[in-house]
Amino acid sequence: MSVPTATRLSSVDFARVIAMVAVILIHVTSTYVNAESGATLWGINLAFFLNQAARFCVPLFLFLSGLSLGLGQKDLSWPAFYKDRAKRILPPYLFWCLVYWLRNCSFDPAVLAGQLGDPRRVLTVLLTGEPAAQLYFIPIILQCYLLYPLLKKWVDRAPGQCFVWSLALSLVCQGGFYWQFAGVLPACSNSYLWLLFPTWSFYFVAGMCLTPARLETLSSFCGRTAPALLATGAVTLILYVADAKHTGAIHAVKPALLFVTPLVFLCALAVWQGLGRWAAAEGLTRFLSAHSMGIYYNHVLVLYFLRPFPRFSAGMSGMLLLFAATFFLSLVVAVLLRLAAKTARRAVGRALG
Numbered sequence: 001m002s003v004p005t006a007t008r009l010s011s012v013d014f015a016r017v018i019a020m021v022a023v024i025l026i027h028v029t030s031t032y033v034n035a036e037s038g039a040t041l042w043g044i045n046l047a048f049f050l051n052q053a054a055r056f057c058v059p060l061f062l063f064l065s066g067l068s069l070g071l072g073q074k075d076l077s078w079p080a081f082y083k084d085r086a087k088r089i090l091p092p093y094l095f096w097c098l099v100y101w102l103r104n105c106s107f108d109p110a111v112l113a114g115q116l117g118d119p120r121r122v123l124t125v126l127l128t129g130e131p132a133a134q135l136y137f138i139p140i141i142l143q144c145y146l147l148y149p150l151l152k153k154w155v156d157r158a159p160g161q162c163f164v165w166s167l168a169l170s171l172v173c174q175g176g177f178y179w180q181f182a183g184v185l186p187a188c189s190n191s192y193l194w195l196l197f198p199t200w201s202f203y204f205v206a207g208m209c210l211t212p213a214r215l216e217t218l219s220s221f222c223g224r225t226a227p228a229l230l231a232t233g234a235v236t237l238i239l240y241v242a243d244a245k246h247t248g249a250i251h252a253v254k255p256a257l258l259f260v261t262p263l264v265f266l267c268a269l270a271v272w273q274g275l276g277r278w279a280a281a282e283g284l285t286r287f288l289s290a291h292s293m294g295i296y297y298n299h300v301l302v303l304y305f306l307r308p309f310p311r312f313s314a315g316m317s318g319m320l321l322l323f324a325a326t327f328f329l330s331l332v333v334a335v336l337l338r339l340a341a342k343t344a345r346r347a348v349g350r351a352l353g
Contacts, residue, residue: 009071010272010276010282010285010286011219011268011269011272011273011276012064012067012068012071012215013285013286013288013289014268014271014272014275014276014285014289015060015064015264015265015268015269016061016064016289016292017285017288017289017292018060018264018268019056019057019058019060019061019064019292020057020288020289020292020295020296021054021327022054022055022056022057022060023054023057023058023061023134023296023299024295024299024323024326024327024330025050025051025054025057025323026051026054026055026057027133027134027299027300027303028303028319028322028323028326029047029048029050029051029054029319029323030051031307032045032047032315032316032319033045033047033048033051033250034048035047035315035316035319036315037315037316038315039316042242042245043245044241044242044245045316046316046319047316047319048241048244048245049241051250052240052241052244052245052250053237053240053241055240055244055250055251055252055254055257055260056252056257056260056261056264057252058137058140058252059200059203059252059257059258059261060203060261060264060265061137061141061296062137062140062141062144062200062203062204062207063203063204063206063207063261063262063265064207064265065141065144065204065207066144066203066204066205066206066207066208066209067207067208067210067215068207069148069152069207069208070155070207070208070209070210070211071210071211071212071215078149081145081148081149082145082146085142085145089138089141089142089145092293092294092297093129093135093138094126096131096132096135096297096298097125097126097129097131097135099301100131100132100135100300100301101115101125101131103131103301103304104131126139127139127192127195128192128195132300132301133300134296134297134299134300136195137296139195140195140197140200141204143196143197144197144200144201144204147197151204151205151208152208155205155208155209159209162205162208162209163205163206163209166201166202166204166205166206167202167206167258169198169201169202170198170199170200170201170202170203170258171202171255171258173193173194173196173198173199174199174253174254174255174257174258175255177193177194177199177253178249178253178254178255181249181251194253199253202258203258203261206262218266218269219269219273222266222267222269222270222273223269223270223273225270226270226271226273226274229266229267229270230267230270230271232263233263233264233266233267236259236260236263237260240256240260243256288331291331291334291335291338294330294333294334294335294337294338295327295330295331295333295334297334298330298333298334298337299326299327299330302326302329302330302333303322303326306322306325306326306329307322312325
């Protein structure tokens with residue numbers, strides 16, 4: 001089996017950066033979606049368009065997680081795999097849960113301590129990522145990692161069958177959630193069902209199904225058909241946003257995203273065929289991709305401190321300025337925290353050594 005070249009791996013990094021930018025867009029634009037604007041299209045302002053066009057972000061992160069495991073995962077035993085994933089995911093997740101939980105308590109340690117004394121409350125927070133809007137991704141990806149060894153055996157043995165079954169499962173779950181929202185089906189009393197693995201299984205499994213050879217073939221196809229692919233992607237996103245405006249369904253648990261998300265990934269591969277020729281673009285992409293999870297974790301906290309400034313309340317221009325400020329400061333925070341973590345590990349290593 002061939003190994004992906006650096007260019008194709010960089011294209012995956014590029015898709016990850018797109019997902020990271022999209023998640024920031026969702027949270028920045030969330031308070032502007034109903035704002036007055038001098039320029040609208042079918043009653044849709046820029047904030048609403050960007051907010052909905054970016055809804056592929058979490059599904060794309062899940063897709064890329066499955067893809068990255070499929071391309072680079074070593075043959076580890078189950079215990080070794082779980083230990084590796086836990087070491088990567090749990091410390092930052094627990095840290096940011098605590099930070100956002102403290103923020104929700106108005107940074108009052110006494111209030112936080114009181115809530116930490118309630119085991120049921122603590123369990124709810126950890127299983128749902130409740131303290132901040134973006135943290136729900138982590139409980140979902142942890143479920144994917146928990147099932148990964150079983151899924152890998154199935155994908156290795158029958159990738160087509162696994163792909164189809166995961167698509168059917170996600171379609172039923174997301175369709176059920178969507179039709180509950182539309183009032184066609186009775187509402188379910190358990191508000192956390194949408195967090196469970198079956199709802200998101202397609203994205204993770206679809207990523208796992210992309211072997212190096214398949215990714216190479218797909219990249220070549222996207223390069224040959226780039227204009228048509230990008231035009232299809234643009235029209236699809238416009239239609240998706242128009243449907244969200246018409247139905248009022250602005251969440252990310254919708255069957256349409258099962259089609260939109262892979263299409264966005266294909267468009268990312270197509271764009272990278274041209275962009276990746278520039279050494280500066282590749283270096284910047286790798287740098288941003290390496291800090292994408294740090295930005296994912298901290299950008300909502302950065303937004304919390306930026307929103308009160310009056311300049312950011314000045315319509316769509318204020319929103320765009322807020323996005324730029326959030327992106328830049330979140331990147332700075334991610335870089336500083338990563339450097340601090342490396343320094344701390346070295347200090348611990350020297351102390352123990």
